[in-house]
Amino acid sequence: MKKLLPILAAFLALTGVGFASNEVTVVNAESALATLKKGNATYVASPVSSGKPTEAARADSFKSQHPIAAIVTCSDSRTSPEIIFNQNLNRLFVVRTAGNVVDDIGLGSVEYAVEHLGVRLIVVMGHQSCGAVKATVAGGHVPAHINSIVNQIKPAVAQAKKEKGDLLANSIQCNALRMAERIKNDSSLKALSKEIKVVPAVYNLQTGKVQWLN
Numbered sequence: 001m002k003k004l005l006p007i008l009a010a011f012l013a014l015t016g017v018g019f020a021s022n023e024v025t026v027v028n029a030e031s032a033l034a035t036l037k038k039g040n041a042t043y044v045a046s047p048v049s050s051g052k053p054t055e056a057a058r059a060d061s062f063k064s065q066h067p068i069a070a071i072v073t074c075s076d077s078r079t080s081p082e083i084i085f086n087q088n089l090n091r092l093f094v095v096r097t098a099g100n101v102v103d104d105i106g107l108g109s110v111e112y113a114v115e116h117l118g119v120r121l122i123v124v125m126g127h128q129s130c131g132a133v134k135a136t137v138a139g140g141h142v143p144a145h146i147n148s149i150v151n152q153i154k155p156a157v158a159q160a161k162k163e164k165g166d167l168l169a170n171s172i173q174c175n176a177l178r179m180a181e182r183i184k185n186d187s188s189l190k191a192l193s194k195e196i197k198v199v200p201a202v203y204n205l206q207t208g209k210v211q212w213l214n
């Protein structure tokens with residue numbers, strides 16, 4: 001961990017008037033990724049969660065937040081990142097939408113984590129048997145707002161159709177890879193691209209393991 005340069009910290013404080021943290025702590029991407037990998041291994045090996053909030057964690061988080069990573073994942077009730085990575089309160093900045101798609105608001109949320117909270121690792125985590133991807137693969141009519149999600153996933157399914165193997169599994173992977181690319185190419189994050197790592201991943205509902213895609 002290191003503190004941001006004073007000038008940058010002052011800049012962030014100025015630009016974040018009203019909702020910036022009192023103090024920004026930066027955890028580099030490699031270190032954050034190692035923490036998540038270790039946390040997932042602990043979760044896979046543990047019959048009960050050991051990452052539950054505690055009174056001390058709440059008290060410590062009251063004044064400001066210090067997440068080590070941003071996790072973009074599906075709203076699916078089986079993919080809660082704090083549990084999967086064995087992390088407590090104040091450790092993960094989470095953006096969740098059905099199908100882990102990122103629109104302008106999702107990108108804005110990630111930008112906020114990077115620019116105001118010092119996050120340097122962004123994980124885009126799809127998951128096995130994702131209903132949003134299944135609906136896209138199945139095609140047919142869906143209600144208007146769900147269709148907005150399906151439209152975001154369609155290019156991944158089209159790409160997966162060119163690949164060998166299971167169409168749903170390949171579509172889930174392609175979707176995580178595409179959304180990671182979208183975040184990487186976001187103009188605001190490009191300026192900090194050397195420091196920032198965007199890592200696509202897929203969560204296995206049965207084993208609890210996170211498969212890292214690059």
Ligand SMILES: [Zn+2]
Pocket residue numbers: 074075076098099100127129130131132133
């Ligand atoms: Zn899903």
